Amino acid sequence: MAEQVRILNGNTFVVSDERGDIEASRTDPSGLFAWDTRFLSTWVLTVDGQRLGTLSVDDLQYFETRFFLAPGGGTVYIDAQLSVMRQRTVTEGFRERLAVLNHGEKAVELTVHMEAGSDFSDLFDVKNDEGKKGELYTTVERDRLVYGYRRDTFHRATEITSEPRAKMDKNGLTYKIRVEPQSHWTCELRVTPILIGRNGKRTRLGGPKAAEDMGDDLDRWLESAPKLECEWGPLRRTYRRSLIDLAALRFSPLTSGGRSLPAAGLPWFMTMFGRDSIFTSLQALPFAPELAATTLRELAARQGSRFDDFRDEDPGRILHEMRYGESAAFQEQPHSPYYGNADATALFVVLLDEYERWTGDKALVRDLELEARAALRWVDEYADLLGNGYVWYQRRNEKSGLENQCWKDSWDSISYRDGTLPGFPRATCELQGYAYDARMRGARLARLIWKDPDYANKLEKQAADLKRRFNRDYWVADGEYYALALDAEGKQVDVLTSNIGHLLWSGIVPQSRARAIARHLLGPRLFSGWGVRTLALGEKRYNPIGYHVGTVWPFDCSFIAWGLRRYGFKKEAAQIAAGILDAAEYFDGRLPEAFGGYPREETKYPVQYPTACSPQAWSTGAPLLLLRTMLGLQPLEDSLVVDAALPVGIGQIELLGIPGRWGRVDAFGRGLLHTDRQGRGRPELGTTGAKRRRAAAAV
Missing domain, CATH: 2.70.98.40 (Glycoside hydrolase, family 65, N-terminal domain)
Structure with missing residues (x-):
């Protein structure tokens, strides 16, 4: 072919x-x-x-x-x-x-x-x-x-x-x-x-x-993004490739007035996806915050409003996928839109809060207050299929609905240690982390912007209760990690997976257990040398080229690195960033959806996975989030905190003109420059610095 x-x-x-x-x-x-x-x-x-x-x-x-x-x-x-x-x-x-x-x-x-x-x-x-x-x-x-x-x-x-x-x-x-x-x-x-x-x-x-107009539009897009200066040339090329691919994947819904959000990927998914558009918007916040604003508005406009088994729709639920073709028009498939995911609704609230922290756009938070409250109500009521306080999923459209409604949505992605598959409903661990994070962030918005302290207190109490129960029910004591899921009987689906990294990102892990999670993520069973495998080496269903059962996903690794930084594991986050950015060199700067989970010392290069989508949005966004993670960028009121920790071989990084509520600022980091970036070399911490290029403006 x-x-x-x-x-x-x-x-x-x-x-x-x-x-x-x-x-x-x-x-x-x-x-x-x-x-x-x-x-x-x-x-x-x-x-x-x-x-x-x-x-x-x-x-x-x-x-x-x-x-x-x-x-x-x-x-x-x-x-x-x-x-x-x-x-x-x-x-x-x-x-x-x-x-x-x-x-x-x-x-x-x-x-x-x-x-x-x-x-x-x-x-x-x-x-x-x-x-x-x-x-x-x-x-x-x-x-x-x-x-x-x-x-x-x-x-x-x-x-x-x-x-x-x-x-x-x-x-x-x-x-x-x-x-x-x-x-x-x-x-x-x-x-x-x-x-x-x-x-x-x-x-x-x-x-x-x-x-000519499109060329001018691309020039404006690149000009508006922060400028990257770096001693390691491949990172500059990967950064530029990511910005261009993100520009290419901009999708303008018919109701957006020409504004764009990230489509999921070419060729199959050039449309609005709840989960993919949210994750990519989060990755791109320091570089193109306007994508997040459009994503939030367009998803809010199509938020679920009724109970519809054909579309797996509930009041408050955020859509999974929107289609415009013949089969959707004649209801031969449910994507008009289809709501069959269990994560986008909580992630909608997470993105709304992170967007406001970054941009100071309180007006959008006020505009979407009802939608955010409806999303939190869905997490609290309609997602709790068993009435025990957890987010569960089970499709109601048995003909064309998705079986697994988490990001690992292939049929065999959720299994016990012995390789058997649990029944439904299922409650995967990262869904509980997202629910915890959404409540904590919703409480912040309620207290500071919606001026509803009683609602904020309620959300914080719910979050604390969820964190307590989660750490009791999901903790696999004999392995010191969290189970992938609970089954309908409350039994642990006890395989070791990359999902535990999303728990760090969400904040649901106690500090006392975080080091054990970090050891697993960088240990030989999960870390290939290029990135974190979706399923650990040695598990029954492990396959280095299985879609969600052993491959490495750059998007997954970028959020894991972000979570490690949240808990102070700078070196570990830098090591994951180094592996993924090294892999990008072999793909001409365009990270694929996934690549093989083979050990790095055996293959010497990342093994191509025959993915259908290129470019793909959240893989395109992975280098951007890794840049944020390496530089330790974190909004704090009207200032941007910079706390760089760079992997071996990066040298000096300068990210100039980072947009946000502070106006535009520059961030700097320095690591040690090494000529050999192969193998599992430990990252070394760099110095940090930041200077304000123009005065911060409170919005």
Whole structure:
């Protein structure tokens, strides 16, 4: 299978092969997609009936790629008299500039053909190999080719135009051209996705920005982010890659007024996800706090308001996933939206508080008071399926709902030591940590901003009671760690997992037990040398390339490192940061969703996991949170505390112009510069410093 080339712009993306061609099968995520529908499934260029070979592919920007092609591919030698350049830009759909260059001494007459077609597959159809239930049609108008799909009120179309005009038929566009020696012929094609309403009104679904505008937008995005100066070059490259990928993954819901939040990942999850958007917003707070504001507003606008078993909806519950395609429109799957997660609701309150601590935006906290209270009520009442004070999950939609509604949502991620799977409902440990953190943070907001001390006292009392019971019921005494979960009978699901690191981040762990947790996280069973495994080496279901049962997830590790810093384990946090940032070098600065959990001393490089999403939001955000963790950045009223602890080899870090309620400040840290960053070298602490670049302003 040819290497895929992916370019995107907000809600629209294109996946092709290295020639720029699209030949999508029913289960292949190739094509032009917008709002969960594939608007173009065939886009194949030939010259005189011949396919072309790839000379090179230049990724100009995340929204623009150039393909250099020539006849005669498939052999070692290419000595063509012709070459072809395709420059594709994702705008409203995409624009493709096609150039045929004649390098010979004689004029040539050629037939250039672009085969086109659309199956209008819903993204869920592509994933599940489902056929279409409506009517596909094609119309050839005087100056445009239109592919369409109609099913009741669901009506979509793809419009293709060309300058100069081509001969068009249902199979595509044809040009009869003459190219003089040492000259070239060019044309520009535009492919536009269209929504057609009941009244026949046509609405373009792609973004309206031109390539120049998008380039300016990216420049502004990078300019607004803090500037990183670092002696270790790979960190600079990883940081820039993360910022660009985060820009690429910005998704603008129809109700957002053009403001963006992080989509989960390309190609399957270019949409709003409760958990993923919240986690990524938390990671990006010191770098792009506006993402958190949009995430909070858009999730609040779609907060659950009723009991709906089909969507696993409850009053106050924060959505899991929102979809806009045909299957959602006809309720063939529940993602309109779907609420089947047990963590995003508590995390919503966590993000709201952390956002206010960072930005001082009290107005948003006041605006979302009712939604935050509803979320806390869900945690207290509707999530407690057994009435014992814990957050449990069990899907009500047995046909298409998620079985595991925590972040480790694969079928086999929750198991006992002997490898057997518990029944339902389940109460995983990190859910209790999130609930504890949400109550503590909600109490702060209630006391300081909502001016309701009685409610604050109630939340703090609930949090203290949860912490006491949790440390009694989840503590595995013979291993000195916390169980992954409780089953419905209250029995411990007693495997050792990375979830215990999330408990440090939430604050539910007593200081007296924190060192034991840190030892496990950096011990040989969990720490691979690159990062923390999702499931410990030696557990029955451990698999170094199992999705949630032994791989290393950069996002997971970034929050574990943050939790270690919360409890004062600076060296341990720095060691995890060093492993993940070292791994990023092997992926050209773009951390994958997950990679193999093999011991570092055995492989010498992180083993690729065949993940579907690239880029992926919370992996893109991992280096940002690790930077915050290494520098020890913590908002304290109208000041930013800096307490750097850098791993071996980083040298000096300067993060300049960090935005927040203090205006903009700079942060500095220094560690020892080592040439050898391989193996399990212990991190060394750096000196710290910070200077205020402009006066802090209370908001």
